[in-house]
Amino acid sequence: MEGRKAGVQKRKRQFDTAMKYSLLFAALASILIVLMIGIFTFREALPAFRHIGIGKMLTEPVWRPGQEQFGILAMIAGSGLVTLGSVILGVPLALGCAIFLSEIAHPRIRALVKPCIELLAGIPSVVYGLFGMVVIVPMVRHIEVPGNTGFGLLSASIVLAVMILPTITSVSEHAIRSVPKEFREGSLAMGATRWETIQKVVLPTARSGIVSAVVLGLGRALGETIAMIMVIGNSVIVPAAANSNPLTIFLSRARTLTGNIAVEINYATGLHQNALFATGVILFVLIMIVNSSARYLMSRGGFKVQR
Amino acid sequence: MIEQTVMRALDFTLYYGDFKALNSINMEIPMNSITAIIGPSGCGKSSLIRSFNRMNDLIANMRTEGRILVDDEDIYSQDVVQLRRKVGMVFQRPNPFPKSIFDNVAYGPRIHGVRDRSRLAAIVEGSIRDAALWEEVRDDLDKSALSLSGGQQQRLCIARALAVEPEVILMDEPASALDPVATLKIEELMGKLKRKYTIVVVTHNMQQAARVSDYTAFMLTDPERSGNLIEFGRTSDIFTKPLDKRTEDYISGRFG
Amino acid sequence: MIEQTVMRALDFTLYYGDFKALNSINMEIPMNSITAIIGPSGCGKSSLIRSFNRMNDLIANMRTEGRILVDDEDIYSQDVVQLRRKVGMVFQRPNPFPKSIFDNVAYGPRIHGVRDRSRLAAIVEGSIRDAALWEEVRDDLDKSALSLSGGQQQRLCIARALAVEPEVILMDEPASALDPVATLKIEELMGKLKRKYTIVVVTHNMQQAARVSDYTAFMLTDPERSGNLIEFGRTSDIFTKPLDKRTEDYISGRFG
């Protein structure tokens, strides 16, 4: 009896150990993937860096693979401007919405709107792209400016704004809601109005969470591919204002870093392919910087944010 | 028996929706004294104390009958902001804002329009002194309030409440989230504060009520689960010769 | 003075990394009695009680010196699974598994290889009875344990610990998360359990130690912040004529 028990115990212990090591392996898979990504993209990108030079790539505006000209300044400008545009359009809306949902809305309204916003986040980017093509582009086309086809930074910014709206809203709503109820009560109990409470206590407390929500949205905007391809026009030009109004720069067609890769990779060969991989590496570094700053902000604020 | 009353509940009844949480409470809070409210969980202690400064207004389906007078004036005919100035509140968990110690205490005066720097500084120092915290933080007024220990945070919250010069301070289980040493400090502080303020404190801890308070109110739910005031009197009487059998059973730990 | 000892700490010292949390503890736990461990926060009460069934093994940089004997055998020369069967544990917050009441109590026996249904049922009923919970749950054994109230959950956890037939039950602040009624129930239960088991209980609540225990151990940190056993004796002696000045000051609330 005792012997059998001991045997059972021993088997249990062995199984325990076996499981531990299998799980360790699973945990190491992700670093393996990262390593491989690093190795493969970098290996492919290396010839481009060597033959073209990273500085030249970053500063040359001309991208003509046929003539071995691989400057990506135009794409960087495109990505940057479209991201800026989307942030300008999307952030105020998202924050207003977040504050409304967490502080002002009746619980029933909140219960209705919150899933909608989650849904907005789940809709495939290709659908947004399509929507942009068939609805927004024609609308933008109505603006009377020479050369305006509707495809361009403005349409792309609008589409992108809608796409980052749910991310920013839900992350910052979470940040605002995780401000303890005690803070609100503390402020109200001293005779502050609700708005004063939101303004002076709630928002400052949630600040780092909100900022990181915005940065997270930024990262998402930079990485967006398909929808951008569909509405931005994909011309390799450094965007410029069409007339004296500097805002018309947003009517210019452009191309993003991501779009550049996606559009050309399937048929590129040789140095062209290497250059595309190099673009990928640069994009990757850019996004890593954005994301880690978001993470830093979040850890400093002490808020956990999902996704 | 009671000297001078600051607050007075008259047939005060409170509903959450259809549920009657408080049933016709009549009670007088004597000035410059500590009144403890004790009773089993759910008997409406928090509901009552939160009625005094209308913090219950935040609850959507809350409804009241009867009256509560503060300084002989119905609370519902006073401006809520002014009422809450007069009747401050300290909560169960210390809840300093994530600002500097100074800004925490200056929050109230600033809201109420004090801009002058030197006056603010004076108010802040005075309040922190009154809250028996000055010696510990005098050199760290710019540090974040969250860097303080739990007990210090709670005293900071008291200082914050004092800064708007209330007459009454309501405390809902102010020490239940603190360790025994910090609890003792808060209790001592309450003893000092009652010279200048009137204190109403809800506590689950009978010993605490016995230790700190001058008057004790005992509440209990009736068969319909509404809270009733069973007995109110000097603490020393309540704890040595309560009039009601239920009070006696409760304080000697024979039920909840 | 002590009848028969079940557990015995001999010069037991415990380090977390470089920090000495317990300093040379010598203590004997008498059989079929309740031993309370009291002391200010951070004095090592939890560290000590968690050493008795090697729950501290889970902490990576923990290291011990000296010995702890359970049934006159060093805990580190026993199989940890057997040790933990013999020395059960109940935690601060009630922590029933999110399973049915039955499965919660049957968990231990199943782990230890009991498969027979009727035997399981008998063990479960016996344990729940011993934990003074049977009357309240006899018809709801299939309900989720989480549907019980806090106090019932804690008694369920006690039943769960009893199901593996331990000799000793360690309790780390078993009632600190409960309301006063539930606390009282747990205290009464402890009084009953000591007829069959030996109980060691850590508590922050001096009154609780006074009420329930037969023996009391008072711990305190020395200047290096290591926990020391200051005094150990019959509870009635500790609370009426403690030998050590520090014990006296602590139990009369003069510090920590």
Next chain:
Amino acid sequence: MARETYEAEMNSLREEMLRLSRMTDRALASSIEILRDRLFEQGEKLIREDEEINLVCYHIEESCLNIIATQQPVAGDLRFIFATMQIAMELERIADYAKGIAVINRRISPGDHIKPLIDIPRMQHKAGEMLEMAIDAFLKCDIESARRIPSMDVEINLLYEQVYRELVTRVMENPRRIADAMLLTFAAHNLERVGDRVINICEKVVYLCTGDVVDMG
């Protein structure tokens, strides 16, 4: 009902009080037999046994202390413990008087008393009755009875006066036996004191039941 340990402790305290009161009662009764029938041996026994009563009394005091220290009673329970402690002290003192009478018996010259003992046993009888009633009132928390008992003391006092006067007269007739007379007076005085003690007990009972301090003496 919660707090079973506590209830148990309170009950055992009650029982010990009952035991102490029985012992005291018995000591008082036997002291007068001893004096009346000049039972020296039994007297020595009584003197020895007083030690035991003291021990029971100490023990009750200790229990009270332990209950207060460990169970933190309040209100009625606390008053009960206070009353118990004080009543135990009174009982112990009553037992002392009984012992005192035995000592007096030892010192009175052997043989018949200077006068036949009639009123003194009556005093004892009355005092014993009062004591029993008071203890009963204590255990039942019977305020009515506790308030009535003190009036019975009047009788004891009257008897005492009578004994005193009679003894004074006897001494004038027979000055040589003054010592014995004085000793007998002391014995009667002791019994008179018992009456006062019982009144004190009644005061405590009233206090216990109502929380009010009264002076019945």
Next chain:
Amino acid sequence: MARETYEAEMNSLREEMLRLSRMTDRALASSIEILRDRLFEQGEKLIREDEEINLVCYHIEESCLNIIATQQPVAGDLRFIFATMQIAMELERIADYAKGIAVINRRISPGDHIKPLIDIPRMQHKAGEMLEMAIDAFLKCDIESARRIPSMDVEINLLYEQVYRELVTRVMENPRRIADAMLLTFAAHNLERVGDRVINICEKVVYLCTGDVVDMG
């Protein structure tokens, strides 16, 4: 130091004890003056003032109860309160003896005493000294002194025996004044009892300081 309210309450309790002991001491001293110099008016005053002492004593008891009910003292503090309560009772009783002496004075036939009062004032002197020392020991928690005091009672007892024998002799000479003699004996007896009471106080002091119950009687 934490728990300031509590400390304050304990201190005021201590002060009241001091006050009570002073009052008792004074009552005792004046009772003998009254008896020696036949000061009837002052005697009446003393009898009236005893009421006040009783009140102080009740008040102390009440404070003890309140402190226990609201402050939950344990260990030394609890023992202090227990001791305080019991000592207050003893003091009250001592004051009663003083009052008793005043009452005796009232009943002794006017004019000179049957014998000159020399030993009785000495007894009082000794008892007063013991009382003061015991209270001092109590307040300072001085075990040494508390243990020494009871030996002083021997002297009082000797004086008492002497007074008693002397009075017995006088009565034989002058049987008509037996009543006065007996009353004087009672007065002396009261003083002897004071000595016993002080011993009780000392027992409580030892208990207070060490937690050990001792019998010094």
Next chain:
Amino acid sequence: MILRKIKQRLAFSTMWIACGMTVAILLVVIGYVIVKGFALINLDFFFTSPRGGLSGEGGISSTIIATVYLVITTLVFATPLGVGAGIFLVEYADNIRSRFAKKLVALARFGVETLAGVPSIIFGLFGYALFVSALHFGFSILSAALAGTCLVIPVIIRTTEEALKAVPDSYREASLAMGANKWETIWKVVLPSAIRGISTGIVLSAGRVVSETAIFYVTLGGSYRTPTSLMSSGRTMALHVYYLAMETRAFDKALATAAVLVVLIVVLNLIINSVSRWLST
């Protein structure tokens, strides 16, 4: 005082408007796609394959099959790895004593963090370079599923981690204190309590695969034929929308497909919500 109240009014109205606009956007996007799209949908649309060519003729049956195929393949790869990694990181990682193993754990964590931040096009690039070219899997379901695995692994790990962390430590302690070993504790106590979070993570991943386009654009090829094996090329519905819109300019068909896609996503969302609600009771 009045000023303070007016300020509050103003601010609150602004917030109301912001939220109203957001909801309006959602309604417009979804409404437009569904209304326009459903005008074209009939049963045939689901049961015929696209016919290719520039006309955008035909239905979407092969794309549905390819989508399902891809989702299942991806989850088969990603679930064990992701859940296993999550379990290790939460349950074992903190109790490791050896220096070396600790470094490995730190590395693993770094891996997860990094992976979560990588934009999807990079996975596409990587998949293209490794699976399509270097390993010669070509444009195929397999290549796409492997690339997709990289995409969803961090999602599954994160949700698993969250779910496990949400299981109170006290459960673990209680189990251990009764003499259960680590794996018994995880298997019998921890996983059952975390299953809800883990399964929502998996459904979430399925949603990601369904809606992702860029990665598959560069790894799946784009053949409109019904895939027959892991090595077949194919196009998911999302990809189909792209091709229809960008290459054939068949916007009506694109909208119809998009409508199906949106409905699918709505359904997946509902599943997540109801699964979590069902499991939480």
